Amino acid sequence: MIQRKIRRSSQERSDLFDGLPDDILLSILCKLSSTARCPSDFISILLTCKRLNRLGLHPLVLSKSGSKAFAIGAKNWSEQAHGFMKRCVAAGSVEACYTLGMIRFYCLQNRGSGASLMAKAAIRSHAQSLYSLAVIQFNGSGGSKNSKDLRAGVALCGRAAYLGHVDAIRELGHCLQDGYGVRPNAAEGRRLLVQAAARELASVLRAVAPSALHALTWQLQNKKPQRNSNLSLLSEFGLNNLNATSMEAHPVNRFLTEWFGSFDPGSGKGLRMCSNSGCGRPETRRNEFRRCSACGAVNYCSRACQAQDWKMRHKGECSPVDPLVVDLAGADPLIVNLDGDDDGIGDDRTGEAGGDGGGPVE
Numbered sequence: 001m002i003q004r005k006i007r008r009s010s011q012e013r014s015d016l017f018d019g020l021p022d023d024i025l026l027s028i029l030c031k032l033s034s035t036a037r038c039p040s041d042f043i044s045i046l047l048t049c050k051r052l053n054r055l056g057l058h059p060l061v062l063s064k065s066g067s068k069a070f071a072i073g074a075k076n077w078s079e080q081a082h083g084f085m086k087r088c089v090a091a092g093s094v095e096a097c098y099t100l101g102m103i104r105f106y107c108l109q110n111r112g113s114g115a116s117l118m119a120k121a122a123i124r125s126h127a128q129s130l131y132s133l134a135v136i137q138f139n140g141s142g143g144s145k146n147s148k149d150l151r152a153g154v155a156l157c158g159r160a161a162y163l164g165h166v167d168a169i170r171e172l173g174h175c176l177q178d179g180y181g182v183r184p185n186a187a188e189g190r191r192l193l194v195q196a197a198a199r200e201l202a203s204v205l206r207a208v209a210p211s212a213l214h215a216l217t218w219q220l221q222n223k224k225p226q227r228n229s230n231l232s233l234l235s236e237f238g239l240n241n242l243n244a245t246s247m248e249a250h251p252v253n254r255f256l257t258e259w260f261g262s263f264d265p266g267s268g269k270g271l272r273m274c275s276n277s278g279c280g281r282p283e284t285r286r287n288e289f290r291r292c293s294a295c296g297a298v299n300y301c302s303r304a305c306q307a308q309d310w311k312m313r314h315k316g317e318c319s320p321v322d323p324l325v326v327d328l329a330g331a332d333p334l335i336v337n338l339d340g341d342d343d344g345i346g347d348d349r350t351g352e353a354g355g356d357g358g359g360p361v362e
């Protein structure tokens with residue numbers, strides 16, 4: 001009697017679920033795939049039952065998948081993971097295009113396919129893809145030093161900056177200050193560097209505790225940053241230690257860092273990783289990245305990475321070979337190009353970091 005009751009009530013429950021129309025479930029699953037905090041959030045739904053498996057793999061659901069749905073560790077990379085990403089790419093997910101594009105370009109060294117996947121996302125105004133393609137153009141990644149296309153890099157950076165990508169705004173600011181791939185405009189460059197720092201500050205504030213927010217509000221009310229200061233906005237307000245933890249890297253940067261942390265990026269070819277720990281980009285040929293002009297001990301894929309690493313770590317570690325290279329106000333030294341060509345990012349850049357706390361680069 002009791003067993004019959006239990007059976008009847010479980011039948012009623014399954015009837016309720018079965019009674020839900022597919023389009024309602026699809027809309028819930030779309031929301032889930034776009035907001036999943038990790039791959040298992042989404043995968044566990046697929047394993048629940050045949051119906052959720054069928055609907056979860058519907059192209060509409062896959063097309064909405066967010067970046068964290070692909071946040072797998074490099075050690076978990078498999079043909080199945082590759083197949084799942086390809087399926088999401090086919091469904092039209094821009095995040096899948098970008099993530100798989102980066103993995104193919106850098107990790108699997110399938111440059112053409114990787115770049116075209118990123119281009120597919122960039123056409124649909126995916127800021128990360130636009131910025132990553134800009135880095136590839138600035139460095140001539142995947143080709144020779146003659147493959148660098150600075151104008152294309154600036155154009156891509158400009159589009160990503162317009163969409164609010166902080167690293168792109170910072171990179172564009174440095175380009176304008178240094179006349180790198182674009183006519184120099186120091187005032188506009190400075191304005192962009194300040195804007196990048198302000199946006200970074202805003203993202204820091206969203207992540208810090210309310211007590212820190214109160215302290216900052218007090219400081220903002222009682223202290224005006226100096227216009228021509230060489231310090232970043234964060235350090236102007238005494239917040240230079242906050243950004244280390246609150247600026248969250250894109251999952252694919254963590255994948256790259258892990259991938260090249262466990263496998264030798266150069267396989268003995270003398271290739272180096274970007275010294276900014278949150279980046280993970282490796283060189284695709286020797287001396288592709290620019291190095292710190294003061295110590296020569298660190299290398300960066302971009303000015304944005306150099307500026308970020310300068311604030312978070314390298315400023316305290318850099319020991320100049322020639323102390324005159326870095327000015328005493330604490331400006332970031334330049335990065336110099338090791339490819340042997342003078343493309344404007346090298347020796348003609350001075351220690352003036354434009355207030356963004358960049359760091360020396362050759």
Ligand SMILES: [Zn+2]
Pocket residue numbers: 274275276279280281300301302305
């Ligand atoms: Zn980098």
Ligand SMILES: [Zn+2]
Pocket residue numbers: 292293294295296297298314317318319360
């Ligand atoms: Zn240095």
